[in-house]
Amino acid sequence: MRGRDIKRYKAEFADLWVILALFGSHKYLESEFPAIYNHLSQYKEKLEARGQCRYGGKGNKGMHHWLELDNCPTQKYVEQFEKEKIIYPNMTLFLPFIYDDKKFYTNQKCFIITSKTVNLKFLVGYFNSKVSHRWIRENCPELQGGTRELSKIFFENIPIPMLSESEQKPFVALVEKILAGKERGEDTTGLEREIDEMVYRLYGLSYEEVKVVDPEFWLSREEYERG
Numbered sequence: 001m002r003g004r005d006i007k008r009y010k011a012e013f014a015d016l017w018v019i020l021a022l023f024g025s026h027k028y029l030e031s032e033f034p035a036i037y038n039h040l041s042q043y044k045e046k047l048e049a050r051g052q053c054r055y056g057g058k059g060n061k062g063m064h065h066w067l068e069l070d071n072c073p074t075q076k077y078v079e080q081f082e083k084e085k086i087i088y089p090n091m092t093l094f095l096p097f098i099y100d101d102k103k104f105y106t107n108q109k110c111f112i113i114t115s116k117t118v119n120l121k122f123l124v125g126y127f128n129s130k131v132s133h134r135w136i137r138e139n140c141p142e143l144q145g146g147t148r149e150l151s152k153i154f155f156e157n158i159p160i161p162m163l164s165e166s167e168q169k170p171f172v173a174l175v176e177k178i179l180a181g182k183e184r185g186e187d188t189t190g191l192e193r194e195i196d197e198m199v200y201r202l203y204g205l206s207y208e209e210v211k212v213v214d215p216e217f218w219l220s221r222e223e224y225e226r227g
Contacts, residue, residue: 003092009192082103099120122163
């Protein structure tokens with residue numbers, strides 16, 4: 001996945017793939033994947049010249065084979081991508097988040113979130129809400145054209161309400177409906193509005209405050225205050 005592939009709740013997979021070479025994988029790449037090895041061999045001279053390569057010549061004391069990156073991923077690092085997770089772009093105008101249980105990998109233009117304590121479907125619903133987007137636009141650095149940088153040092157401060165497992169369930173149920181609808185190509189605007197309304201109520205926002213966050217809020221004052 002690239003940052004540009006991440007849309008609201010659903011990615012547009014571009015059928016792109018990465019070659020994942022763990023430390024020492026050069027030992028079998030030539031024998032087991034000759035087409036890949038032969039392709040990369042075109043660049044052997046340039047790759048050997050990198051400072052981190054042990055075969056660079058001229059007294060080079062690097063630690064890596066010419067087929068390896070200097071930050072060659074460990075198995076523990078790689079396993080994070082195999083987990084249930086949320087993926088989002090590191091720089092984005094539209095602030096989209098997706099839930100992934102299909103073991104997608106990403107390039108450096110994306111971040112991922114895993115969790116053992118919070119339901120990720122609840123989180124992806126919250127992150128895609130208008131309240132979340134308002135906070136991001138007010139607290140994360142603005143880049144050219146209104147794009148926001150969602151680096152960890154800024155984004156980790158987002159004030160997510162601490163909900164019990166049972167309190168998260170209504171959000172999870174709606175997100176599951178949205179994900180299923182997205183897969184079928186359906187319009188999920190109504191379901192997403194329901195999540196927005198639920199988030200407003202989590203924070204106890206008054207009708208006036210809701211209209212500040214969402215000027216096009218669809219409920220009347222009476223309907224909202226009736227709950």
